[in-house]
Amino acid sequence: MKLSKALFTIPLILFAFFAHAQMPVLKVQQAETNQQKEVVKLKKLSIDVQITGNIATTVMTMTFYNNSNKILEGELTFPMPEGVSISRYALDINGKMREAVPVEKAKATEVFESIERRRVDPGLLEKVEGNNFRTRIYPLPANGSRTIIVGYEEELNFNSGTFLRYNLPLDYNQPIDNFSLKTTVFESVLKPELGEQPDGSFDFKANGNTYVGEINKTNYQPKNGLTINVPKRNDLPEVQMQKASTGYYFLVNVFPKSQSRPRQWANQIGLIWDASLSGLQRDTKKELELLDLIIKEKRNLTIQLGLLNNGFKNAGTFVINNGNWSVLKDRLTQVVYDGGTNFSAIKSNINPAAEEYFFFSDGLSTFGKNTVALNKPVHCINTSLKADYSTLKYISLKTGGQFVNLNAISTDDAFKQLSQQNLQFLGIKNGADIRQTYPSMHVNVNGHLSVAGIMNGLNTEFVLQFGYGNTVVAEQAIRLNATEHALSSINVSRVWAQKKIDEMDIQYEENKDDVSVLSKQFGIVTRNTSLIVLENLDDYLRYDITPPAELRPAYDGVLKQRRADILERKTDLINAAVAMSKDLKTWWNTDFYYKEPIKKKEQYPTPENVVVALPNRTAQGSSSISRSAQQASPIVPPRIQADKAAEPPVVERLGEAEDKNALKEVVVTASSAQAKRMVTGSVVRISAESLVSNTNSDFTSALQGRVAGVSIQNNNRAIPEKQPEIIIPEFKSDKDYMKSLVGKPDSAYQAYLKMRPNYITTPMFYFDVANWFYLKNDSVRALTILSNIADLDLENADLYKTLAYKLKQTGNYAEEIFVTQKVLQWRPMDAQSYRDYALALADAGQYQKALDNLYKVLTQSYNAQTSDRDEGIEEIIISEINNLISKHGSKLNLKGIDKRLIQPLPVDVRVVLNWNRNDTDIDLWLTDPTGEKGYYGNSRTKIGGRISNDFTSGYGPEQFMIKQAVNGKYKIEVNYFGDRQINISGPTTVTAEIYTR
Incomplete structure (x- = not known):
């Protein structure tokens, strides 16, 4: 049994409005590739900063204007400083700002995408890899604007022994139509100093112990950031308190004398x-x-x-x-x-x-x-x-x-x-009336320490201990009294929660459940909790998400009356899989009779003196000729689905296509506004001795290798000794940058580095160049170049799927497991995430884990929209489950598998098509040696070919199988119908897997 994989890409456009590294980065689709105008512009920016004690609260209100005549989706990325998390997010809905609410990250992503397909107004803010945050905004209306608010609290660090330092980068790379900045420092013993300011007009004015600085500008591009040094007395502790349902949250700042040992x-x-x-x-x-x-x-x-x-x-x-x-x-x-x-x-x-x-x-x-x-x-x-x-x-x-x-x-x-x-904080002594204090581990003290916790009663005293290792060398007494300390204007409880989350996040896997509970209660964005904004009350009810305060009374009232009727239904696929298993068995047990065409006998020349009388053309004869012509040049029926009404292009006859480039890209102008790309593919010749695939194609790589296929032999069918072979010829990209890759790998690598700055954010650049090095047998450099794709963007599942395809193809199975596991972590709501991970595990020989994850595809709960999108995936999963059981059943524990699904049904040929981008419609076509085309409109061919369900959105996959393949050529075609994507994260990449025997 052989498997061949082939990859090709359908290039799409990515436009990014890049600010500098420390500033938010907005990515949107660029609709017109030949124009360099600003598609989306930051039209208005208002920043409000409030500093109380050592806590600074920053709120940024941003209005983006879409200059194009197309509705877009925006993706805005915020790198945040150490220990800082976003705790406020709001989006304008019908002209009014609506605050976001916390939701589990995977659910928030699923809900956002579900609502987005209905073309309404969701907003999502999530934490991605590291301390980076991303908000997805839809829609950015054509020639219109959207406004978002992002807020966060941060603890200020001590600088130079006597100042707390606040820094706000303002390194924008273009002017902003309306810019305003206001900073307020409360209860400062001395006037704050400015280490850096946007321009010379910013300064602080005193109002008692409060200092305010403010500027308002039009068509303004800040030259510098804002750095504020807040002077602090280091002889007295600072205490801030906030009343809770029981007791008080407190925050204590102390300034111990710095002591150190060399x-x-x-x-x-x-x-x-x-x-x-x-x-x-x-x-x-x-x-x-x-x-x-x-x-x-x-x-x-x-x-x-x-x-x-x-x-x-x-x-x-x-x-x-x-x-x-x-x-x-x-x-x-x-x-x-x-x-x-x-x-x-x-x-x-x-x-x-x-x-x-x-x-x-x-x-x-x-x-x-x-x-x-x-x-x-x-x-x-x-x-x-x-x-x-x-x-x-x-x-x-x-x-x-x-x-x-x-x-x-x-x-x-x-x-x-x-x-x-360095001197370290070692812990607390005599703290019986306080609990949950953070930090709870040893930390360095560089002239300043901030401790947050919960006080049970009205007043208490405790002692902070400092030292080296486990040796205490200094202590400082702290007295808390709720009647003496004025309640703070800042949200002390959220500062406490952030400190606890920071500490738990160091060992995230052990603490992720507690992190989730805490982050949802206090509205803090973490690895597993996002902030989401929905358009109307029905959406909050449907997805069982508690709305913000303005909608809460109506939500509670409706929920009591009709909760069961409103909540979105969840279902698994097991019953559908059992039904599909029966259907597959019926198909497999059906005998498809095929009679080899009678070879036309040789015709001898007719002597001139003999007159041959031609029969009259009857209606029956005319019909026969018509049928013959129809077989010679098959006509593709129109689409079944309403959104696939346009007919696919008529393809060449197999004999005519054989000598041509079979996988060239053809752009066909459709009657609608949507364009179609049709890629004609592998011509597979099947004979009794072997199965050979001869492909002249744009597939982006070559592979001769093995991946598990069905190995069970039918006792009634002889299996030839010579096993089939599938050969994919060399791929040659036609991109301009490929012309520079000539000569030996060493010189080509230098050429790649020289070109890279011009393509540094282009995934296909690395993909194509890596493939060149693979073909030159320099797999070390090839893998390094390919792996750059992982560094291009944070938590980009589309890019990681592309990467996984190539890693599978090149036999880098350990890396394939890591990449597919990441996608599963980010997108557990997709059946395909489990499948890709399972197949990676199977590649690496981890068959039990592979089987368990394949079975999860059928037992996970999906919302109605996702179930409809992926209807028919059971057929693919059943085949792959039974393949694993057939090949490795003696090593597998099958107790958890529904026995109704276990029925090996071996086939001669199986072709599977996958792609890496959601909301994309790609079709598998396969023409057999008789000239009959199997496709979404003709899913059961006369000789027994079977095409799986047509996936018009999602990630696929689509599958062709034939139990007993007749001799001849099988042509594989891939039709890129289109997509419903709004934001684009690189090209669509398709992988074709061809299994034989």
Whole structure:
């Protein structure tokens, strides 16, 4: 049994309105590729900042204007500082701002997409990889605007011993029509100082102990950000309290005198340098400055350099004498940043002589698990604004190292933190009347400590303890009295919740259920909780989502009366699968008779002296000729579905197509506004001895390999000794950049790096170039280039699906498992997520887990819309479940599988078509040797071919099977009918899997 896979892409357009790295990034569809105008513009920006104690609340109101005449969907990404999460989101609905409510992340995504297809007004804000947040807005009306509000609270860090520092980046790359900024600092003992300001007109004015600064501008592009240094007395603690249903939430700020002890650097240091594509976003200049301070302090040491991307390689040993590290510095400045990021490639046996490690990375492991197998201290240093702080903190804590966020502190302060044994907060003494205090673990104290908790009564006293290791060297008494302390204007409870979530997030998998409960209660966006806005009361009722305050009374009233009638129905596919299994068995047991055409006898010349009388043409004869002509040039019937009314193009006869490029892309102008792409594909010749696929195609890669197919033999059918073979010829992309890839791989790689800046966010660039290197048998470089796709965007399931197809095709099964597992984590509401993951597990020989996940496709609960979208997927899943059982049944536990589904039905040929983008309509056509076309309108052919259900949205898959294949050629065609996508995350990629025997 052989399987061949072929991939091809249908190019679509991605337009992005990019601001600089630290600013929100809005991505939308660009409808007209030949125009460079601003499709969506930030028309109005209003920022309100309020600082109370060490807590700053920032609220940004943004109005985006769509200049095009097409309705768009926008996707806005916010990188957030360490320990900061978005806690407020609002969207304009019918001219009025509506606040979002917290919902489980997977449910929020499912609801958003379900409502979006109805073309109404949902809004969604979610946390993606690292500390990055993304909001999806639909619709951005044609020649119209939408307004969103985003708010967050952050704890301010102590700077230079006497100031709390607030920073707001304002590095926008184009003027804003209306810009306003207001900042209020409450109860400040002295006037705040401005470290940086948008322009010279911003300043603070005093109103008692409150200071206000404000500017309003038109057609304005800020030159600088806003940095405020708030002076603090360090001799008295600050207390803020908020009444709760029982007791009080409290926040205490203390300013202990900084004490430290010098530490000794190891003589053997390991330096792990993240050289993945995302390393281009790090501030390497600042990182080198920190290294310089460390090396000059130690002066004589040995450094083992390791470079990390999708793999890990030792990059040399550098002996430093008298602080001279110029050779190492030159090596680091010449690092080529390429590939995805795989932390699990860092093994415990690397650089065995190192006694401690410095790890420079953003913490985002995009191409492998985020675990580091090192048992020596690892100091993690980050300078990227897009970072996974929790992962870096966890690595440091687990190994006994330190985490340094160079975004938040200066290089000198970072050096002090690393080169000294810092005073730490060790815990609380005599705290019987307080509970749930955070931080609850040892943390460094750099002149300032903030502790939040819950007080049970009206007043209490407790003691904060400080020291080194487990040795207490200082204590500070804290007195809380609800009658003496004025209640705070800030939301102290949410600050407490954020502190607890930050601590639990370090070990997320162990705490994810508690994180979910806490984040929903306090409205904080986390890895598993999003904020969502729905258009009307019926939508909140239908999806069982508690609405914001303005709709709550009506919601409660209706819910009591007709809850059961309103809630969206959930169902699984098991009953449909049982019915489908019976249908498959009936089909398989049907005998399809096919009679080989009688060969036309040779005709001899007729002598001239003989007259041959031709018979009269009868009606019957005319009909016969008509039928013959119809067989010679088959006519494709019109679409069955109303939205597929346009007829597919008539395809060439097999004999005529054989000598041509069978998989060339043809654009056909339809009568409607929607265009169709038809790609004609594999011509498969089937004989009694073997099955051979000869493909002249645009399929984007070549594969000769094995993937599990049905292996059970029918006792009534002889299986030939010679097994079938499927051959996919070389693919050649016609993109302009491919012309530069010539010669040997070394020179071609340099050409790729030179071209890359022009295509750095284009997925197909990496896809095509990687394929070139695969064809040159340079699989190491090919995989590195391909893995860049994982670093292009955060939590982009479409890109990861494309990546998974190619990893499967090239036999990188461990990486395929990681990528498909990520998609399943992001999109557990899709049946295809479980299927892709299951097939990846099967590729790697993990058959039990593969079977369990395939069966989950049939037992998960789906909403009505998703069930309708994926109707018929049971047919594909049943085939694959029985395939696993047929091949590996002795190794499998089948107790959990419904016995009605277990019935192996082996076939000669099976073709499966998958694609990577939702709401896309792609069709599988297959023409058999008799000239009959199997497709959505003719799903059962005369010789026994069977086409599965037509998927007009979703991800597919579609399948062709034939139990007993007749001799001859089978032509595979792929018809790209269109899509309902509004935002575009790269090209549509299709994979065709061809199984034989």
